[in-house]
Amino acid sequence: MPPRAPVLRRPRRVALIVETSNSYARGILEGVIDYIREHEPWSVYLPEQGRGARPPHWLTKWKGDGIIARIENRGIATCVARTRLPAVDVSAARLLPKLPWVETDDVAIAERAFQHLAERGFRSFAYVGDAVFAWSKLRQAHFTELARIAGHAVHVYDVPRAPTWDQQQKALAAWVRKLPRPTGVMACYDIMAQRVLDACRVADVAVPEEMAVVGVDNDELLCRLADPPLSSVRPDTRRTGYEAAAQLARVMAGQPVSSAATLVPPLGVVSRQSTDVLAVEDRHVAEALRFIREHTADGIAVKDVLTNASLSRRALESRFRHIVGRTPHEELVRTRIARVKILLAETDLPIALIAERTGYSHIEYLSAQFRRVTGTSPRQYRQQYRRRVDSRAC
Secondary structure, eight states, rough: OOOOOOOOOEEEEEEEEOOSSSSHHHHHHHHHHHHEEEEEEEEOOOOOTTTTTTOOGGGGGGGOOOOEEEEHHHHHHHHHHHTOOOOEOOOOOOOSSSSSSEEEEEEEEHHHHHHHHTTTTTTOOOEETTTTHHHHHHHHHHHHHHHHHOOOOOOEEEOOOSHHHHHHHHHHHHHHSSOOSSSSESSHHHHHHHHHHHHHTTTTOOOTTEEEEEEOOOOEEEEEHHSSOOOOOOOOHHHHHHHHHHHHHHHHHHHHOOSEEEEEOEEEEEEEOOGOOOOOOHHHHHHHHHHHHHHGGGGGHHHHHHHHHHSSSHHHHHHHHHHHOOOHHHHHHHHHHHHHHHHHHHHHOOOHHHHHHOOSSOHHHHHHHHHHHHOOOOOHHHHHHHHHHHHHHH
């Protein structure tokens, strides 16, 4: 008897109603891709989609097998419901409560942001949100509760629906000016955190010395473009997408899946310059820290810091040791070396040019100080960093 021919199944057809315009959503899509690679192949339909945009016109008549969607408005909810197809929701709006739901754990995100600021000694806190989004309100509620439990008040600001962006920013800057200093600020997501940093510039508030700012999503491009570079809570978007795909696969196979929330905790906080500070109420020390940060690349020395601080060397060093745990010289070296590390890791600039851009008069001095602090040469540090990046990409 000849062998039976294998039964060939067509790939499942799955629509991904998820925008590609931000890193959070792209991370979800990466998780879906990983699931497909590890399991069965799907034929994927990914329309060009903006956040909260109307669903593609073809979806209501589409003859597919399943949908993963960020259901953020009634239009998308209605369209997905009318298809009667298996679907999984990856939005915090929760507009179709009977669907399986996979979402970032917003309570855990607020906890990570609060802990990050509290560990830096802040006793005054603020939250900047957007009441349009359910996840922003949830993050605000938990952030506020954590501060209350710790015995601190929280200043809350919801961006108003002002007619123009300029008017919104002027109102935000006016609010920032009234905050006590120093204050640790959580913004509901990275784009809002960028706006807070812009408002701080308008209000002449030093970041991070007078106001430290942490965002959410860890959008690398936005965080690195921010001035200063933005610290951000990093959600586990890859796991969110992977779990959503796994649940959809079970539903398409006829298996029962609960509509209870599957909440994915964040990976932690990626710390950058916007929170690289200890909360300092001493005006002289705060001004000295700001001067060091702003003029590190100018080749300043401790005598320049002393001139700006209007204190004797002994008084400033005593206050620095008590509050910061380092001398002004040690802080100047730490700040310079941190900047050198960024340029070594993120650029291909020659080391001689890096020395020039970080306030070192000679490349030999940079190399000697870098080795003393890190235990390796600048060239070796760059090579080790590149190897780590390449190994993660494999």
